[in-house]
Amino acid sequence: MPRFFSNKRLILLLVGVIILVALISFSLKDRQNASLPEQVVKDVVGFGQSLFSKPALYITNVIGNIDGILNTYEENKHLKVRLSEYASGQAELADVKAENERLLEVVGKKDDLRVYEPVQATVISRNPDQWEEKIIIDKGEEHGIKKNMAVITANGLVGKVVLVTPFTSTVELLSTENRNLRVAAVVAGEKTYGLIEGYDRKRSELIMKRIDSSFEVKVGQKVITSGLGGIFPKGLLIGEVTEVSTDDYGLTKLAYIRPAADFSLLDHVIITKRSSITDVNGTDGNDTTNTEGEDGS
Amino acid sequence: MIRSIIPLIAVLLFFLEPVFSLFSPVNIGGTSYTLVPRFVVVYLIFIAVYYSRQRAIIYGIVLGLLYDMYHIDIIGLYAFLYPLICFIATLIIRQIHRHIVTVMFLALLLIIVLEVLSYFFASLVSLTSIGLDEFITGRLIPTIIANSIFVGMFGWFFKTLIYKRVVERQGETL
Numbered sequence: 419m420p421r422f423f424s425n426k427r428l429i430l431l432l433v434g435v436i437i438l439v440a441l442i443s444f445s446l447k448d449r450q451n452a453s454l455p456e457q458v459v460k461d462v463v464g465f466g467q468s469l470f471s472k473p474a475l476y477i478t479n480v481i482g483n484i485d486g487i488l489n490t491y492e493e494n495k496h497l498k499v500r501l502s503e504y505a506s507g508q509a510e511l512a513d514v515k516a517e518n519e520r521l522l523e524v525v526g527k528k529d530d531l532r533v534y535e536p537v538q539a540t541v542i543s544r545n546p547d548q549w550e551e552k553i554i555i556d557k558g559e560e561h562g563i564k565k566n567m568a569v570i571t572a573n574g575l576v577g578k579v580v581l582v583t584p585f586t587s588t589v590e591l592l593s594t595e596n597r598n599l600r601v602a603a604v605v606a607g608e609k610t611y612g613l614i615e616g617y618d619r620k621r622s623e624l625i626m627k628r629i630d631s632s633f634e635v636k637v638g639q640k641v642i643t644s645g646l647g648g649i650f651p652k653g654l655l656i657g658e659v660t661e662v663s664t665d666d667y668g669l670t671k672l673a674y675i676r677p678a679a680d681f682s683l684l685d686h687v688i689i690t691k692r693s694s695i696t697d698v699n700g701t702d703g704n705d706t707t708n709t710e711g712e713d714g715s
Numbered sequence: 716m717i718r719s720i721i722p723l724i725a726v727l728l729f730f731l732e733p734v735f736s737l738f739s740p741v742n743i744g745g746t747s748y749t750l751v752p753r754f755v756v757v758y759l760i761f762i763a764v765y766y767s768r769q770r771a772i773i774y775g776i777v778l779g780l781l782y783d784m785y786h787i788d789i790i791g792l793y794a795f796l797y798p799l800i801c802f803i804a805t806l807i808i809r810q811i812h813r814h815i816v817t818v819m820f821l822a823l824l825l826i827i828v829l830e831v832l833s834y835f836f837a838s839l840v841s842l843t844s845i846g847l848d849e850f851i852t853g854r855l856i857p858t859i860i861a862n863s864i865f866v867g868m869f870g871w872f873f874k875t876l877i878y879k880r881v882v883e884r885q886g887e888t889l
Contacts, residue, residue, distance in 0.1 A: 434795075435795070437791075438791040438794060438795045439791070440791075441790045441791035441794075442789055442790065442791040442792060444790070445783075445788060445789050445790040445791070446789055446840060449788050449789070452788075455784075456784050456788075456790075459781060459784040459785060460784065460785055463781055463784075463785040464785070466730055467730055467733060467785075469730075470730040470731060470734055471733070471734050471737070474734045474737070475737075541737065542733075543733030543734065543736070543737070543786070544733055544736045544737050544739070545733070545736070545786050545787060546732045546733050546735075546736040546751060546752055546782075546786060547751055547786070547787065547793075547833055548736065548739060548740070548749050548751060549787075549833070549837040549842045549843050550787070550842055552786075554733075554785075554786075581788065588788075595842070595843060595844055619747075619845070622747065682738075682739070682740055682741075682742065682747075683737065683738060684737070685737075
């Protein structure tokens with residue numbers, strides 16, 4: 419039987435294990451805020467990381483462009499059909515916008531939940547051990563990013579900021595298993611409010627819970643953020659309803675929502691800085707432990 | 716050859732891992748497969764086998780700590796797993812022949828060990844709720860296939876590189 423350890427090494431190993439376990443439990447406790455050394459490491463590594471990620475993203479974009487050119491003819495045919503539709507839609511939208519502005523002025527309402535300031539950011543890395551759906555972007559506190567801000571792509575909502583350091587921030591995607599990532603949502607054009615809570619991995623669809631059972635939800639309706647969570651702006655597209663059923667207790671409705679945005683291969687995202695933030699600890703935020711009791715209702 | 720080529724490549728691989736994970740999860744036929752790039756640990760295993768155990772463990776602690784702080788915000792997980800994997804690698808390599816093919820298989824075997832350990836940890840702190848069968852089909856097997864391509868492509872390169880450095884170092888001490 420060979421001797422693996424000398425006594426000195428054994429002690430060193432044990433001390434090491436104890437320190438690591440202490441570190442793990444220490445960092446598990448408070449994962450919402452980064453301590454100073456963590457921030458420094460994140461910024462320095464993030465800078466190095468962006469040197470590698472940006473060229474890689476550039477190359478994938480070039481490949482994507484070539485792919486796009488190959489499909490040009492088909493797409494052009496398809497788009498020409500939509501063009502006339504678009505022109506009339508555009509005219510109508512301008513008219514409605516002007517009308518809305520005038521009416522808002524009449525009412526004297528200044529704050530609008532819809533208004534936000536977009537901040538463009540590049541994704542520099544995705545968590546390599548993909549137990550958590552997290553990406554890191556190259557904008558941070560210095561660029562005005564704050565915790566809990568909504569992150570979108572051109573297609574729709576993808577997630578929210580969970581951790582901010584001076585020059586990077588970590589975004590948790592909606593496809594996470596973390597039950598604390600909630601988004602106040604509403605069916606577009608109606609008053610059917612609910613919460614996006616959880617993700618079905620098998621169906622790759624989001625689950626919208628706590629919809630009042632007196633409301634009718636139809637398959638194919640669009641779901642947007644309601645802005646009532648306090649942090650997210652109103653009117654960001656989340657997805658489309660694919661199935662409606664009742665929840666485990668049969669008291670409220672539950673809808674499966676196919677997300678509008680694609681959560682894989684993210685390269686450029688937009689962070690939305692809402693102009694009127696009412697409550698930093700709203701439903702969209704993380705500190706929702708006090709609403710946990712509603713689960714049993 | 717410059718002295719610091721071996722740690723430089725380790726840092727390079729550390730930065731390349733998250734770039735490759737941007738392409739994951741891969742969606743084939745409606746089911747998504749998660750590919751986890753484990754380039755750093757493969758390289759550390761090669762260092763541990765061909766160069767020195769002590770260096771592999773030191774690099775493992777440093778890179779693991781950076782990995783923990785930058786990516787997963789749980790300090791100490793990979794800072795413990797990376798050196799552990801290097802240690803197991805040196806224990807096994809004493810019993811078998813140091814042929815390049817056996818080292819490649821050893822690297823793949825240890826990736827499985829690392830994946831399983833990280834799965835147990837993730838379910839322990841409830842980062843994930845997937846079952847064991849889903850873990851094996853949706854994550855472990857695709858990861859092994861993807862990493863075996865990497866090991867096949869770069870294993871020989873790592874070996875020659877590390878050998879060159881070892882020879883160089885022997886020349887220095889003489």
